[in-house]
Amino acid sequence: MLAYIIRRLLYAIPILIGVNLLTFALFFVVNTPDDMARMQLGVKRVTPEAIQKWKAERGYDKPLLWNAAAAGTATVTDTIFFSKSVRMFAADFGRADDGRDIAREITTRMGPSLAIAVPTFVLGLFVAISFALLLVFFRATTLDFSGVVLCVAMMSISGLFYIIGGQWLVSKVWHLVPISGYGGGLDAAKFLILPVIIGVIGGIGSSTRWYRTIFLEEIGKDYVRTARAKGLPERVVLFRHVLRNAMIPILTGVVVVIPTLFMGSLLTESFFGVPGLGSYTIDAINAQDFAVVRSMVFIGSVLYIVGLLLTDISYTLADPRVRLQ
Amino acid sequence: MSFQPVVLWSDALLFVLIAVIVALTLWARRQEALRAAWARVLKDGVAMAAATVLAVFVLIGLLDSLHYRARLPDQPGTTARYAVEVNSALDALLSDLRLRAEKTYSAPLATHLYSKEALADSTQREFPRLKFGGAHLGQDLSNHEFDIAIRVSRGCAGGLVIWLLLVWILVRTLGLELRGRFPFVVSLSNHGRGSKRPFDKLRANGGSDTAQGAASGAIFITLLPILLLFGIAISLGGGYHVFGTDKVGQDVLYLSLKSIRTGLLIGTLTTLVMLPVAVLLGILAGYVGGWVDDVIQYLYTTLSSIPGVLLIAAAVLMMQVIIDTHPQWFATSAERADARLLALCLILGMTSWTGVARLLRGETLKLRELEFVQAAQAFGVGRLAIMRRHILPNLMHIVLIALVMDFSGLVLAEAVLSYVGVGVDPTTISFGTMINTARMELAREPMVWWSLLAAFSFMFALVLAANLFADAVRDAFDPRSS
Numbered sequence: 001m002l003a004y005i006i007r008r009l010l011y012a013i014p015i016l017i018g019v020n021l022l023t024f025a026l027f028f029v030v031n032t033p034d035d036m037a038r039m040q041l042g043v044k045r046v047t048p049e050a051i052q053k054w055k056a057e058r059g060y061d062k063p064l065l066w067n068a069a070a071a072g073t074a075t076v077t078d079t080i081f082f083s084k085s086v087r088m089f090a091a092d093f094g095r096a097d098d099g100r101d102i103a104r105e106i107t108t109r110m111g112p113s114l115a116i117a118v119p120t121f122v123l124g125l126f127v128a129i130s131f132a133l134l135l136v137f138f139r140a141t142t143l144d145f146s147g148v149v150l151c152v153a154m155m156s157i158s159g160l161f162y163i164i165g166g167q168w169l170v171s172k173v174w175h176l177v178p179i180s181g182y183g184g185g186l187d188a189a190k191f192l193i194l195p196v197i198i199g200v201i202g203g204i205g206s207s208t209r210w211y212r213t214i215f216l217e218e219i220g221k222d223y224v225r226t227a228r229a230k231g232l233p234e235r236v237v238l239f240r241h242v243l244r245n246a247m248i249p250i251l252t253g254v255v256v257v258i259p260t261l262f263m264g265s266l267l268t269e270s271f272f273g274v275p276g277l278g279s280y281t282i283d284a285i286n287a288q289d290f291a292v293v294r295s296m297v298f299i300g301s302v303l304y305i306v307g308l309l310l311t312d313i314s315y316t317l318a319d320p321r322v323r324l325q
Numbered sequence: 326m327s328f329q330p331v332v333l334w335s336d337a338l339l340f341v342l343i344a345v346i347v348a349l350t351l352w353a354r355r356q357e358a359l360r361a362a363w364a365r366v367l368k369d370g371v372a373m374a375a376a377t378v379l380a381v382f383v384l385i386g387l388l389d390s391l392h393y394r395a396r397l398p399d400q401p402g403t404t405a406r407y408a409v410e411v412n413s414a415l416d417a418l419l420s421d422l423r424l425r426a427e428k429t430y431s432a433p434l435a436t437h438l439y440s441k442e443a444l445a446d447s448t449q450r451e452f453p454r455l456k457f458g459g460a461h462l463g464q465d466l467s468n469h470e471f472d473i474a475i476r477v478s479r480g481c482a483g484g485l486v487i488w489l490l491l492v493w494i495l496v497r498t499l500g501l502e503l504r505g506r507f508p509f510v511v512s513l514s515n516h517g518r519g520s521k522r523p524f525d526k527l528r529a530n531g532g533s534d535t536a537q538g539a540a541s542g543a544i545f546i547t548l549l550p551i552l553l554l555f556g557i558a559i560s561l562g563g564g565y566h567v568f569g570t571d572k573v574g575q576d577v578l579y580l581s582l583k584s585i586r587t588g589l590l591i592g593t594l595t596t597l598v599m600l601p602v603a604v605l606l607g608i609l610a611g612y613v614g615g616w617v618d619d620v621i622q623y624l625y626t627t628l629s630s631i632p633g634v635l636l637i638a639a640a641v642l643m644m645q646v647i648i649d650t651h652p653q654w655f656a657t658s659a660e661r662a663d664a665r666l667l668a669l670c671l672i673l674g675m676t677s678w679t680g681v682a683r684l685l686r687g688e689t690l691k692l693r694e695l696e697f698v699q700a701a702q703a704f705g706v707g708r709l710a711i712m713r714r715h716i717l718p719n720l721m722h723i724v725l726i727a728l729v730m731d732f733s734g735l736v737l738a739e740a741v742l743s744y745v746g747v748g749v750d751p752t753t754i755s756f757g758t759m760i761n762t763a764r765m766e767l768a769r770e771p772m773v774w775w776s777l778l779a780a781f782s783f784m785f786a787l788v789l790a791a792n793l794f795a796d797a798v799r800d801a802f803d804p805r806s807s
Contacts, residue, residue, distance in 0.1 A: 015630055022628075023639065026643055027639070156792050293638060301632070
């Protein structure tokens, strides 16, 4: 098991290097730092001095890959590639355009992101699986059919609609909770409840349908027939046999998401004014702060790879037949 | 000529796409298995109702893809000059809606502006009358509601007449038979083609005949509300702004109709861009194996490990820099917006081919071991020929399913991306830009809700139809579903 984990972590290294090279190519080769400076400073009437100053402030004035002017190891280390891309491996993300340290910003913003993402995730999972089991219990009846129709209809509604509609109805018409904002401690609850509920409702359509398909596939198998033949009530068949055996396909889709919860939801956080990583990313995109976007891309891929590893490990927990080697 | 046709890049690609679809349809008609699968889709009432709605959207999108530049009035001694503005056939059809712009917001069917203004002839601030909305009523507004009711019923009547006409034409030309029962069950029989005993036909076909009838009936029943809505919109649109006007006074109905093309383009061109790459790499990885497989797997694992939105955001930011630093590439602003739309499709495609490639690789691995491929190998058929002749046709169902399943997700993604600021050009009319501009106005009192609601309703209709149709196609083509 440990050997497996170590080997998987080693596999992750070439992928992260690939991600790093890709973002490097995207941000520094497709567009030179000069282009970016011109864009940030306004395309017209920009002096070469202003561009030089902009680049120097951000450390973009070095050569891309090879510094011929420097001596020793500095030929490699005193370059944009090393200072901007390689250093990300050491969790050194540099500074944002407003001069703040990105790594520090990320650690402080992680809390609010998790405070929304974790309850949404757990509650969403619980609600969707319960609904799916309910539909499967009443399979091939009108209830099942109308449930599926409802799911397809809910899937077809834009996520923006849920957020805008929810804010309007709950906060503006009913005045139940504040429209947006964030507070520390227990105060946070009144800000969190609406985004969490909206997040759950927005995701319910597609996930319920997905779990229902999994359960239906499982319910046609022989062991289910055996369980019924033993005289077990349908309730026990569903909860003790079908649900457990459906764990593998469910885990495949679910566990990989857990680490990326740190990243927060872009839309929810920016609509509700939550100072998390999602709104940080959106602000960076709008302000065209390339350093922040680059860091978030890197962190996102690290988390995704961790998620894949966790998925494989969770298989061994859910299914004793699975052996990792 | 009184106009100069303009073919934008996205138009050209759209026409290529349609040519490909027509060619594939002709080819599929000759394939027994494909014909059987499509016949299953054609017999599905829900699928055909969804297809009807989609067809209406596609028609509007196609009309909006025939672009031209109008000719300016001739001046003596000069050659013909054309307007800078690029319009489409849809713009020409809707010129009434396009040109009757108000000053700013007005509610649906309103006669007065949304905000108060100081009028010239009075000291108080009042709601000024709209320039066009309800202008035919004159000064007497007491029959405003009566006028609306008249127009609605006139529109309904018109829609109903056109519907009856259409049903009659379809029944006559296609040999569909209407049975006098509601919901009009229409059945295919060889009525007009010289068959003397339709009941023999019915018996020979067994149950499928009535299924076919239910499907045609579904088309007619779907057409009825669509035509009624069209009738009402045309009748009301002659005198009012049916969905109100937006911040700069543009008619929201016009904006919604224009958004359809953007949504369709993003939903289809993205997959078109993505497919060749995904198919080629997926088959190569699965069939050739070895280091080719390793490289391709590495490639798509790396790409898919970057969270989609972030990769798209990064790529779009970079694309913006390129477009902004090379203004000389684009002659008109329409061309620039079009280039940006295409680039967005390209970026979305580049980030989303990984899933399809992975599926195709897995399926190729399975196919490679089957007898018919082994037989071809034993006969000495070349690798390329095997991949083209034996592997590719057996993967087409996955490709088709991916194509239809991705569509609705992409339409929804456009709105989100435009909100994040990495979507289409702000001057391109799309559901995303509509929602994005309308979102700001929710805080106003009284609320400006109409453009949001219009955008969401149109999007809902399009995505719901696409989802339902995609489900039917998947059920018919997926060998795992029975």
